[in-house]
Amino acid sequence: MKQFFLSAPDGGASWLSKPHAAGRPVLMGILNVTPDSFSDGGRFQSPETAIAHAREMLTDGADILDIGAESTRPGFRLVPADEEWARLEPVINRLAPEGVALSVDTTKAVVARKALQSGVRLINDVWGFHxxxxxxxxxxxxxxxxxxxxNRHEVDDQLDLLADWRRFFDHSLELAEKAGIDRNRLILDPGVGFGKTQDQNVQAIAALGTLKREYGRPILLGLSRKSMFGYLLGRPIEDRLAGTLAANLVGADLGADILRVHDIREHADALSIRCLLKENA
Structure with a gap:
């Protein structure tokens, strides 16, 4: 397996498993070991199918895999920490020793601690330490x-999104600083699809550059197959790849450093052509 290092001399986002073209975002493959995720719930619930899918994504060009064992879709069921870890452990214990770069999508500190002790390199907290x-x-x-x-508990169609970003992220970074976290090891995610109207989701993508300039941190963009494409295009979950690709290419142009996606091969191809054309423009 190829190596991937979540560090860089300047603390930036140039953590590449191999040299990529300039401006090519890192591809994070989504690996849900859940029965109820909105897009692929139940498909990779067994360790065997999860590991096989992980290997497929790595072959297709994933730089890092983000494993989730508790759905975060609207109306999701809370999973006890021991059950969440029981879903994660066999997959992590197979992949981490092979040098696969792993992230775990969890809001629970006890799960994060076990994952990090088992070789995971990044924790993806959808509540930003809150x-x-x-x-x-x-x-x-x-x-x-x-x-x-x-993230937000409730949708507010009158929300000033940029002001709410500042309030939320300022508090997150304050919590991080008090704990002694090196700020250079933090990545921000605008939270598309979480506590926002569909119009606010579009605004969040359009304002990526503002978020990056204000905080000077790498940006992760997670749009894959989300409901905004159903709203904008009238497409069901299984028919949202084209919309996802288009939005992620724009996100890359606006400064997204990591794209969190289900469809790795298609995004790797699209990004390769994007880079080629930009180099020859």
Whole structure:
């Protein structure tokens, strides 16, 4: 398996398993070991099918795999920490020793600690340190990377999104600083699809450059197959690849450093052509 290093001399986002063309975002493959995720729930619930799919994504060009064992879709069922870890452990224990770069999508500090002790390099917290008060100390103690995602409990169609981003991320970074987390190991996620109207989701993508300039941190963009494409295009979940690709290519142009996607091969191809054409423009 190819190696992938979540660090760079300048603390930036140039963590590449192999040299990529300039401006080519990192591809993060989504691996849901859940029965109820909105797009692929139940498909990769067994360790055997999950590992096979992980290998397929790596072959197709994934730089890092993000494993989730608790769905975060609207109306999701809360999973006890021991059940969440029981889903994660066999997959992590097979892939981490092979040098596969792994992220775990969890809001629970106890799960994050076990994952990091087992070789995971990044924790993807969809509540940006706001859900579990122990999460920042777990990240600090391990020296790991973390994704801090913007989220809201309720949708507000009158929301000033940029102001809410500042409120949320300022608090997240304050929690990180108090815990002793190196700011250079934090990645921000605008939280498309989480606590936002569909128009606010579009605004969040359009404002990626503002978020990056204000905080100076790498940006993760997670759009894959989301409901915004159903809203904008009238497409069912299984028919949202074209919309996802188009939005992610724009996101890359606006400064997204990591694209979190289901469809790795198609995104790798699209990004390769994008880079080729830009180089020859």
């Amino acid at each position: 859900a579990d008060p122990e999460m920042p100390s777990v990240i600090a103690d391990s020296g790991a990377w973390a994704v801090v995602m913007h």
